[in-house]
Amino acid sequence: xxxxxxxxxxxxxxxxxxxxxxxxxxxxxxxxxxxxxxxxxxxxxxxxxxxxxxxxxxxxxxxxxxxxxxxxxxxxxxxxxxxxxxxxxxxxxxxxxxxxxxxxxxxxxxxxxxxxxxxxxxxxxxxxxxxxxxxxxxxxxxxxxxxxxxxxxxxxxxxxxxxxxxxxxxxxxxxxxxxxxxxxxxxxxxxxxxxxxxxxxxxxxxxxxxxxxxxxxxxxxxxxxxxxxxxxxxxxxxxxxxxxxxxxxxxxxxxxxxxxxxxxxxxxxxxxxxxxxxxxxxxxxxxxxxxxxxxxxxxxxxxxxxxxxxxxxxxxxxxxxxxxxxxxxxxxxxxxxxxxxxxxxxxxxxxxxxxxxxxxxxxxxxxx
Amino acid sequence: xxxxxxxxxxxxxxxxxxxxxxxxxxxxxxxxxxxxxxxxxxxxxxxxxxxxxxxxxxxxxxxxxxxxxxxxxxxxxxxxxxxxxxxxxxxxxxxxxxxxxxxxxxxxxxxxxxxxxxxxxxxxxxxxxxxxxxxxxxxxxxxxxxxxxxxxxxxxxxxxxxxxxxxxxxxxxxxxxxxxxxxxxxxx
Numbered sequence: 246x247x248x249x250x251x252x253x254x255x256x257x258x259x260x261x262x263x264x265x266x267x268x269x270x271x272x273x274x275x276x277x278x279x280x281x282x283x284x285x286x287x288x289x290x291x292x293x294x295x296x297x298x299x300x301x302x303x304x305x306x307x308x309x310x311x312x313x314x315x316x317x318x319x320x321x322x323x324x325x326x327x328x329x330x331x332x333x334x335x336x337x338x339x340x341x342x343x344x345x346x347x348x349x350x351x352x353x354x355x356x357x358x359x360x361x362x363x364x365x366x367x368x369x370x371x372x373x374x375x376x377x378x379x380x381x382x383x384x385x386x387x388x389x390x391x392x393x394x395x396x397x398x399x400x401x402x403x404x405x406x407x408x409x410x411x412x413x414x415x416x417x418x419x420x421x422x423x424x425x426x427x428x429x430x431x432x433x434x435x436x437x438x439x440x441x442x443x444x445x446x447x448x449x450x451x452x453x454x455x456x457x458x459x460x461x462x463x464x465x466x467x468x469x470x471x472x473x474x475x476x477x478x479x480x481x482x483x484x485x486x487x488x489x490x491x492x493x494x495x496x497x498x499x500x501x502x503x504x505x506x507x508x509x510x511x512x513x514x515x516x517x518x519x520x521x522x523x524x525x526x527x528x529x530x531x532x533x534x535x536x537x538x539x540x541x542x543x544x545x546x547x548x549x550x551x552x553x554x555x556x557x558x559x560x561x562x563x564x565x566x567x568x569x570x571x572x573x574x575x576x577x578x579x580x581x582x583x584x585x586x587x588x589x590x591x592x593x594x595x596x597x598x599x600x601x602x603x604x605x606x607x608x609x610x611x612x613x
Numbered sequence: 614x615x616x617x618x619x620x621x622x623x624x625x626x627x628x629x630x631x632x633x634x635x636x637x638x639x640x641x642x643x644x645x646x647x648x649x650x651x652x653x654x655x656x657x658x659x660x661x662x663x664x665x666x667x668x669x670x671x672x673x674x675x676x677x678x679x680x681x682x683x684x685x686x687x688x689x690x691x692x693x694x695x696x697x698x699x700x701x702x703x704x705x706x707x708x709x710x711x712x713x714x715x716x717x718x719x720x721x722x723x724x725x726x727x728x729x730x731x732x733x734x735x736x737x738x739x740x741x742x743x744x745x746x747x748x749x750x751x752x753x754x755x756x757x758x759x760x761x762x763x764x765x766x767x768x769x770x771x772x773x774x775x776x777x778x779x780x781x782x783x784x785x786x787x788x789x790x791x792x793x794x795x796x797x798x799x800x801x
Contacts, residue, residue, distance in 0.1 A: 313644070344743030349667050355675035359647055362682050366640060374686070381683055388675075405745060 248340045252329045260508040264291045267571050274575040301497030306368065309494065313367030318495065318502040321360030325509045328354045331407055332516050335555040336417055336526055336546040339408035346405040347395060347517070351388070354472075354513065357506065358384050361481075361491050364503070368494040376490025379582065380474055380481030386589045387471035387478075393597035394465040397604040398521040401433070401455055407520050414454070415527030416445030416539050420546045432456060433611040445539040446531025450524035455607050461600050462522040464593050466569075469514035471589070473507065476574040483579060515566035516559070523562055526555035619659050626652030643682050650674050664744050 265280065265288060272279025280287030305314055328350045333339040343349060358381050365377020402410045412418055418427050419442070431439035433454040441448050452458045471478040474490075482490030492503045519525060530538035543558070544550025580588070629648040636642050650673045657666035700706075752760045 313640075343663060344745045345663050345667050348664075348671075352667050352671040352675055355671070355679075358679050359644070359674070359682075362679070362686070363644065366686060378683070378686065381679060385676075385679065 248334045261291045270571045271575045298501045304496045308369045310367040313363045317364035318499045322506040324356035325506045333408040335552045365491040372487040372493040376481045387468045390593040390597045391468035411525030414524045444531045447529045452522045473510045477577040515563040519562040526559040622652045622655040
């Protein structure tokens, strides 16, 4: 549980940097310079913005439902932050050791829908209500393919505990306390006869252990974009249609709390994607004969080197995912509501169900 | 510590249940129902049933309640004042719960607790282990029929919902701009 003590300050720092990075990435894509004035390369721009935000008056519209309006941003942020409780951080520093792990994560982040509904209804504004309705319809729909893709990885791992899923994807697989000795095979198939227990690297990541997992991850990634209300699924806050969506009426500190929750959600799904598909905190470099690349770039669980290397790999992989999210945001146009729904129900969900079946077959072959 | 948490969550559950009873604002009632369900989920977790607790959140809070609130919001005009419920059947409304209360208090002292409930303190270590694996194994072996039946029931509900939501009038879309009946080629 102590990982939360790390994640809270880390999140604040991350949001400040991510907002700056977002503006720089969008500037790069649109051939502009982006913020340049405050600090070197405009690095302190978000800090200046934040100072301004915190000094602003906390305005509650006269016609708003005061209680709901004030509570909503807190609920949104708490729901997202509670999801961090089960994330492992390094190979010696896991989150909550509960056996329901990722199932808890999925259930608790679905609570942020309630905060969004409260914000939309409590603001007593057309734009907010439309934003909230769109957001909730979208999040509930995309939870279906998201849940199915997570189920694929859980089925392969045979565990809901994210730290256990992490251990299965690298050379430290037999360092889990209390687990029986396990051997890793190429593509998860012992029949091929290529043992990778001592090799590790990207070859033992889930996305290679089951080759179809790349497509599963694609579905996961698309659905997670929709869960974060990110472009191209940013209908709930479409600036050109409904001003700011469910947070139209917010200002100052409460608005920044909503913003913080949104970026925390981005980071949370990035972490989750990395842990489930891209090897968690394991190094991407395999041991090749005498070149012990995997061992040189990762430390044994519990040692200082282990903490530093695995933390480094996990966080840098998650940041790559964030970069991918930003890239997509500034590349693709926004979907229409009907396109959004048909993409979810007619394409992603059936594809996820078929992949779930194939994963089950793969798992059976791998055991037998 | 656990005992304190248990009473805290029990108090939360009771308090939000009382809010549901006494508020007349429909949306406040719906939102406090969330805290009621969350409190119940926490009590499940404290009782060692972590999987049931999380399932409670997924099904009731994440699914049922959000759809309920969604429905309330969709059926009401946006600019109206809060949705206020009326009081009906006050006589029976007070009489029945009062009778039930008398009955419950009367039987409270004579409860015959089952054997395992009396030994709950000694067997506390039994529930320390996770319930996920035994639940999965039992659902797939001993209770597989009930499990599959529940699955079929849910599938039926899904098909029914899709049928209800389907655009119902083939006449209106039968004649397209090209004059070809794309929906129902068999019909004239």
